[in-house]
Amino acid sequence: SDIGSQKDRVVTEEAWLQKWETGNIGFHKEQGHPLFQKYLDVLLNGRSGLRLFFPLCGKAVEMKWLADMGHSVVGVEVSEQALKEFFAEHNLPYCEEPVPEISGAKKLQSASGNISLYCCSIYDLSSSIVGKFDGVWDRGALVAVNPCDRQRYVSLMITLMEKNSSYLLVTVSYDPNKHKGPPFYVPESEIKSLFG
Numbered sequence: 001s002d003i004g005s006q007k008d009r010v011v012t013e014e015a016w017l018q019k020w021e022t023g024n025i026g027f028h029k030e031q032g033h034p035l036f037q038k039y040l041d042v043l044l045n046g047r048s049g050l051r052l053f054f055p056l057c058g059k060a061v062e063m064k065w066l067a068d069m070g071h072s073v074v075g076v077e078v079s080e081q082a083l084k085e086f087f088a089e090h091n092l093p094y095c096e097e098p099v100p101e102i103s104g105a106k107k108l109q110s111a112s113g114n115i116s117l118y119c120c121s122i123y124d125l126s127s128s129i130v131g132k133f134d135g136v137w138d139r140g141a142l143v144a145v146n147p148c149d150r151q152r153y154v155s156l157m158i159t160l161m162e163k164n165s166s167y168l169l170v171t172v173s174y175d176p177n178k179h180k181g182p183p184f185y186v187p188e189s190e191i192k193s194l195f196g
């Protein structure tokens with residue numbers, strides 16, 4: 001479980017913005033992630049009308065699917081381009097408003113009101129701003145966070161969870177000395193110690 005040279009790697013917000021600008025977004029899945037379909041029932045557990053959170057959301061199509069099922073979706077993403085592409089690609093009208101608690105942040109909300117996407121860093125959020133969630137879809141999020149920020153990220157995520165919430169986490173397993181990431185390799189033992 002040695003994460004080798006990855007533990008000191010840092011990808012800046014500017015570098016993420018640049019990936020979006022140059023279309024270097026190989027992580028985006030136009031057809032959604034296969035594990036989403038496979039484990040959707042675990043996430044929902046028979047419940048309806050849930051509040052679901054997408055950390056580091058990009059333009060994940062699963063947000064649209066869950067909203068269409070009657071749930072309400074909140075995402076956070078540093079790239080405004082990603083969020084605008086999301087609404088455009090699904091032909092969803094939306095409105096923009098500032099977020100009074102976070103300087104420079106914007107909230108883009110679908111006209112129907114059931115998809116709210118915050119354009120800011122996830123580290124700017126708190127439960128007093130976004131509330132708590134019944135479920136989390138974490139794909140390309142924990143594994144995209146800089147290794148030095150993992151504990152901070154997970155501690156924040158825990159504060160955003162309702163008592164009976166479910167958390168679907170997708171990770172990737174590979175030799176971290178052969179690729180620099182992201183996605184970073186997060187050993188199972190570390191996941192256990194991070195989430196407790």
Ligand code: SAH
Binds near residue numbers: 017059120
């Ligand atoms: N979860 C999405 C995107 C994964 S890529 C999917 O499954 O397709 C990771 C995304 O996190 C990128 O879009 C990047 O712009 C965004 N990001 C990186 N650091 C962030 C931060 N601190 N706060 C919010 N978004 C961030």
